[in-house]
Amino acid sequence: MNIYRILIYVVWAIVLAAFVGGCSTIYAIKNDWNGWFGGLPSLKSLERPEEDLTSILYYADGEEQIGSYFRHNRTAVGYNELSQELITTLLVTEDMRFTKHAGIDLRGLLRAASGILTFQFKGGGSTLTMQLAENLYGTSTDNQGSLYSNRKVGQIITKLKEWIIAIQLESSYTKEEILAMYLNTIEYGDNSFGIKVASKTFFNKLPSEITYKEAAILVSLINAPTRYNPVRNPENALAKRTEVLYNLFKYGKIDRVSYDSLKVSDFGLQYKVSDQDEGPAYFKFVIRQDLMRWCKENGYDLFADGLRIYTTIDKRMQEYAQQAVRDHMDTLQYIFNNHLQGDAPWIDKNGKEILDFVDMTIQRTPNYRRLRDKYGEDSDSLEYYLNEPKKMTVFSYQGEIDTTMSLVDSLKYYNQFLQAGFMAMEPQTGHIKAWVGGIDHKYFKYDHVKQSKRQPGSTFKPFVYAAAIDLGYTPCYPVVDAPVTWVLEDQENPSWTPQNAEGTYSGETMTIRQAMARSVNSITANIMQKISPQAAVDMAHACGIESELAAVPSLCLGAGGDVSLYELVGAYSTFVNQGTWTEPYYITRIEDKNGIVLEDFVPKRREAISEKTAYLMLHMLKGAVEETGGTGRGLSWEVKSNNDIGAKTGTTQNASDGWFMGVTHNLVAGAWVGGESRYVHFKNWAMGQGARTARPIWEKFMLDVYDDPLIGVQKGYFRKPAQPLGVELDCDRYNGVDTETDSLGVNNVDIGEEFNNMEF
Incomplete structure (x- = not known):
């Protein structure tokens, strides 16, 4: 055998060994x-490799994106x-x-x-x-x-x-x-x-x-x-x-x-990182919990499956809502800071600073708990790091500020800001059209539309009157503005007599429509005493308030439980929707990454009150705009002309919360304003009332919406019931009084802005 043949055998042996070795290695790796x-x-998985895909949230038009949910921000x-x-x-x-x-x-x-x-x-x-x-x-x-x-x-x-x-x-x-x-x-x-x-x-x-x-x-x-x-x-x-x-x-x-x-050319960048805090950021983060629950029930991953989620939010209305909140709150914050004159905003009912507010509040923060767990409750290190100055960027209405603050200083700084919530919905469909949960989601994460619940103040009064009307009372029912005393089963406080906002009783006889328009506490208490607190609770629940309410006398002033703005807007919509409660909702359908519809959503509906009661309540709410002393009289002519508007303001004790609820024939919206803490509020009750703090947001939003023909929301009038009411609505004629009215049926009296909205 010559050397050439030997070399061929060796080469083939190497090739064969390599082949066998390679196959063995591949088999070993596979197994x-x-x-x-x-x-x-x-x-x-090789035949169908999975990528983490971003789930997209869309506005109502189905084209513009609200935002996205992802682990890796990816759209295939x-x-x-x-x-x-x-x-x-x-x-x-x-x-x-x-x-x-x-x-x-x-x-x-x-x-x-x-x-x-x-x-x-x-x-x-x-x-x-x-x-x-x-x-x-x-x-x-x-x-x-x-x-x-x-x-x-x-x-x-x-x-x-x-x-x-x-x-x-x-x-x-x-x-x-x-x-x-x-x-x-x-x-x-x-x-x-x-x-x-x-x-x-x-x-x-x-x-x-x-x-x-x-x-x-x-x-x-x-x-x-x-x-x-x-x-x-x-x-x-x-x-x-x-x-x-x-x-x-x-x-x-x-x-x-x-x-x-x-x-040698420039980069030509138009650089903008996806900002999760832009647009309706509060809305996006609040409904994430609903979406995650749906995904868990249906076997999907919100952060990886590339779902397409279509909402009811109108992009233009959302932008107007955000602008209305920001513009008004910027101005209101300036007024708030000036009136404090350097004093702390966390004050008690006597206007005195709550000295332990900062200590109590910081103990509820994650930073405090982290430092406490590391150094101990009473250690010097805990105190040192809480007060150690650090470089940070903070919020301001004039733009972000780079500064140096300690954790304690930043807590004081951020608690001086007033917060706001705003929501608008179509009463007939339940579609939520705009949602603003705060003044800036990047720096203030807590949502004041659905997450936050506060005492509703006088915005609860319509449910008291609705219960009365449902029992046969009419808007023209006369009541005297006089003290009403409740006997309580409380040894320390055996009785309770609610006060009017101005601290006096006029002795005047007025209709309950006038009383609700002026938000007279004594007359609401009188009606509550006649119908019972439980009747008011039942009415509120029927109209869509789901939060727990105590059937107590103080509920007539909205002090019997905390509710969300989300609930209130939905409940007021019941009056516009002819007595049918329609659940406020925001997701219309969910599709998979290929556009296949996984689920269509429809809101819950139920008959809450009669069509007659609903319309009479709209007439009652219109009193805020039409009656002398009504808390909605200060609304601009541009929004009132040729337009039915029902309204109710609310201000809780010490002006911790300011509310405004406004209803029209095709849109119901509400605004809330207050501090992140209930202890943060105006020193002067009149300055913190809902007509001053919350009503301007609603008004600016509505004016912008009406001025935009692309939205298609037009002025109009409330729909009357198909059957005759059988109830007198012209209380002046009913009482034999002749008053001059303008074309809107509004008494020709200009009472001045400073008298609006005097209630708790």
Whole structure:
């Protein structure tokens, strides 16, 4: 046997050994012998790889996005949604032979194989398909067996896994699908996962609109999103972009002139990171709990399944609501600060500072609990770190302020701000059209529409009168403004006589419509005594108040339980909706990532009160605008003209809470204003009343809505019942009194703004 034949046998033996060894190794990796290799994804998962997809929340138009829910901010796109310039830039940079290989590039394979044989593996050979394998399955970080304890052996196993997965992906998907999946799974930095979000973040464009200039930046970010970030590291980004552009020139995709021009051009950024605190942020965070509950019940992941959630929120109305809250609260905060004259805003009923307010409040904060657990309740370190000055950025109406404050100082600073909540809904459909839960979600996370519950003050009075009307009383029923005393089963306080806001009783006989319009406490108490507190509780629950209410005499002034603005707006809508309570709701349907409807939602409805009682209550509420001394008389002529408006103000004791509820034939909205704590309020009750603190928000919102023809909300009149009322509504004629009225039936008396809304 000559030497030549011996060499042939040796070569074939080596090839056979390599083949058998390779097959054995692949089999061992797939079956994870003895836990050495960590295993591979199942065949099913390889055929249908899952990506974490962002779930999108849409406005009522179904086009504009409110926001999103995600673990990784990613929205998938198809190949036909990618610009050719983006695709070309990617291929010349990452895998020029992508269209010619089957997942493993021979040249890269030989380079990588050389490293394996010499145990000097230095990477290389990673095609786009292999990189996709890493992006989808975390081959370098997940499912690591015991052999990974040796770093070099671990690198070799990882590369072998990627080869196996890449071949399977290539057999399951087209090149176009693989390329789109690759771009969809990349992290580009600044909370941008996937090419669609990255294009939006850096250039405010769709992937289909990306040019070579922009593509060079996006492709640069693929391997080092921080190092080559054009905002954070512009010098590195410029150098990398030049390298990518040169690849385009080298492979003949652009000419020398284009290359020379592009490499010296600016980045062309329109940079904006997705801000979770923009738009109806309070709405988005509050309803997240409902969405998570729905997902749990139906087997979906809100943060990964790419759901499409359609809401009732009207984008234009939402913007007007946000602007109304911000504009008014900016002005009101200025008034509030000036009237304090440097004094602390946390005061008792006598206007004196509550000296232990800061100590009590800071003990409820997460920072305090963290420091207490670390250093102990009475340690000097706890006190030191609570008062240690730190650099921080704080909220102001003039813009964010960079300053130095301690934790105690920042708590004092933030508790000086008045908060607000506002909600508007269509009474007939239950559609919530606008939701503003506070003055700035970035700095004040607590929602004052649904999360927060406060005493409703006089906004509860309509339920007392509704119960009376349901029992046969009429809006013209006369009552004397005189003390009403309740006998209580309390040894310390055996009786209770509610006071009017001004502290006196006029002795005047007035109708209950006039009394509700002026918010006269004694007359509401008189009616409550006649019908019983339980009747008022039952009426409130029937109309949609779900919070627990105590059937006690003080409930006639709204002091028998806390309610949310969400509940109040829904309950007042019952009067407009002819006695039918319609649940305020905000989600119309949920679709999966492919647009298949998973569920359509409809609000709950129930007959709460008769159509007659509902209409009589609208007539009662209109009294706030029409009656002399009515708390809605100060509304502008622009909003009142040719328009039925029912209204009710509310102010709790010490003016801790200011409320305004306004109803029209096609929109019901409410506003609340107060401190984050009930102890934070105006010193002067009149300055903190609902007509001054909350009513301007409603009025500005309504004026903006009426002025915008694109919204389609028009003025109009309340719908009358189909059957005759059989009740006299003209109380002046009923009482034999002749008064001059204007075209709206409003008494021609200008009582002045300062007399509006005198109630608790």
